Amino acid sequence: MxxxxxxxxxxxxxxxxxxxxxxxxxxxxxxxxxxxxxxxxxxxxxxxxxxxxxxxxxxxxxxxxxxxxxxxxxxxxxxxxxxxxxxxxxxxxxxxxxxxxxxxxxxxxxxxxxxxxxxxxxxxxxxxxxxxxxxxxxxxxxxxxxxxxxxxxxxxxxxxxxxxxxxxxxxxxxxxxxxxxxxxxxxxxxxxxxxxxxxxxxxxxxxxxxxxxxxxxxSYNKELKGSGLSLDALKGKKVTLVTGIANPAPLVKFLISEGITFEHLKYNDHHFFTDQEIELLKEKECILTTEKDYVRLKSKITGLHYIEVKHxxxxxxxxxxxxxxxxxxxxxx
The missing domain is CATH 3.40.50.300 (P-loop containing nucleotide triphosphate hydrolases)
Known part of the structure; x- marks a missing residue:
């Protein structure tokens, strides 16, 4: 590229x-x-x-x-x-x-x-x-x-x-x-x-x-939104990180530093998920996503977790x- x-x-x-x-x-x-x-x-x-x-x-x-x-x-x-x-x-x-x-x-x-x-x-x-x-x-x-x-x-x-x-x-x-x-x-x-x-x-x-x-x-909030769990509760789980943002690198770096093991499904910024992609995500055990992605996914997938970020x-x-x-x-x- x-x-x-x-x-x-x-x-x-x-x-x-x-x-x-x-x-x-x-x-x-x-x-x-x-x-x-x-x-x-x-x-x-x-x-x-x-x-x-x-x-x-x-x-x-x-x-x-x-x-x-x-x-x-x-x-x-x-x-x-x-x-x-x-x-x-x-x-x-x-x-x-x-x-x-x-x-x-x-x-x-x-x-x-x-x-x-x-x-x-x-x-x-x-x-x-x-x-x-x-x-x-x-x-x-x-x-x-x-x-x-x-x-x-x-x-x-x-x-x-x-x-x-x-x-x-x-x-x-x-x-x-x-x-x-x-x-x-x-x-x-x-x-x-x-x-x-x-x-x-x-x-x-x-x-x-x-x-x-x-x-x-x-600054990332370790108390996850959408589920009431803490970030530490995801340790040992099969976590799938789903991002549709321009630059997920800082979030990825933070999760690694916190000892979270995950697969990363990376989509383009502002991505609207297709029915096929939604069905794929429904098969995942534990999905962690960004707040921006959460608002697009919450009506389609249950049990989502998102991590809040602020300056x-x-x-x-x-x-x-x-x-x-x-x-x-x-x-x-």
Missing amino acids: QVLRKLLFPISLIYGLIVFLRNRLYDWGIFSSKSFDTKTICVGNLSVGGTGKTPMIELLVRELSEKFDVAILSRGYKRKSEGFLLSDEQTSVEDLGDEPFQLKSKFPKVTVAVDADRRNGIGQLEQKINADVILLDDAFQHRKVKAGLSILLTAHDNLYTKDWYLPTGDLRDSKREACRANLIVVTKCPANLSSSEKDKIRASIDPKFHQKVLFSYL EFFENDRELLKKELLQFMTTIS
Whole structure:
């Protein structure tokens, strides 16, 4: 696969040129970016693949929802509905897509909507509800909307500063667009990341005067959801790990470190399971999966276990994030 990606380098040059021209057209005002009356916070990345956007949205909901009315707007990737859709109690995972459905299930009091056209989606939300802030999931590259606060995520093991354009690399947007972010969060760091390593990464990112670089790592809940069992209870069982996420490597590494023996059935990100695949999974003795996969499987398979994951920040970075959020929410536009 790596050889093929290198052979496709000429295509990546064309892709990079298209991305460059598109961004310049926005910079020059030929394409317009629209701001909205409602405060907006964008969470996104420059690359394809998992940087932890959904856990970051969850963290923002927890931080903001105690004092503010929060709404979430997502594209709803691979959903079976079209246009703008405001979720309610009858909305299914097929209607919303797995990640928005996961968010709605976890935060039932928070408004969750989907629309591939973020500008239209925000407009619809402003007409239908009175939110204090709209969280834009995976919208950093959607320049039709000018967010009030932008949070750019980059994974520790695949920093955008060391990446290249698709299809040779994983970049879907230009590295120089990182300058539009207010906060740059390096996610999926080793829990023992040293201060010197952080300094090297900061130097590589070279933040602008208006930017702050934060560091986070993934924390897995050893009390499994969906079953009430602890992770230790799976030791000695014939465990099948089922993942349909962009990058399951951190989860796999964690389970191995915890002494869990398992077979791994790896599917593409946002995979909707076929009837044949469901029948195969029903034959498994013990299935452990991710929360995103759980919302797609729970109505089809009984006895599922899923492991919850969240971002934890190093040292004072969590307090710094809280301070930035509060300052943004209390500043009059």
